[in-house]
Amino acid sequence: GNSVTQMEGPVTLSEEAFLTINCTYTATGYPSLFWYVQYPGEGLQLLLKATKADDKGSNKGFEATYRKETTSFHLEKGSVQVSDSAVYFCALSAWLKTGGYNKLIFGAGTRLAVHP
């Protein structure tokens, strides 16, 4: 079946440190992959996406590359800020039926805390 596994948190970093949050997936077919971010008390916001193998999604300094050979979609940022403190969810798109109808399957989330 389809599943997403993320590294457990919390991840605690100092400001300007390098961030990596690991994500691996199991899927039939070729899903789209996503990173969503959830700030305290809020819903989910799309951070970035990749729709096919070797695509690189990027946004706000975050990047992730769709690696089919390792079934991975690791999130990276070169220099984190205090404002990046949030919970990050890796997700894949599993098709409900042909025609574009889909559901997202999420990992358990990784909490990131960035200190000044």
Added chain:
Amino acid sequence: ETGVTQSPTHLIKTRGQQVTLRCSSQSGHNTVSWYQQALGQGPQFIFQYYREEENGRGNFPPRFSGLQFPNYSSELNVNALELDDSALYLCASSQVTTRTYKNTGELFFGEGSRLTVL
């Protein structure tokens, strides 16, 4: 463009009661999905509605039901509430087209309705 809006934002119910949560989809979107996010976990798919019909369902019992209206807004109803139903309920909308190559699977989420069952 108007984003996904949900109501109420918070509510408290007691075990055995019924609850209705509401969602207005993002302007231009025709598909609505509902997710349950328990504390400290990732969201779990409940069901999806397209053209007022249930299009797919996750591993949730029949006491979880929904509706989609002609204006694409939606309701989630939960009957016979249990303590484990306490969670953040997220609504997400998307635009599904018949040109399937355009459907990336991206969903746009509201801020959720936090339900506490006592």
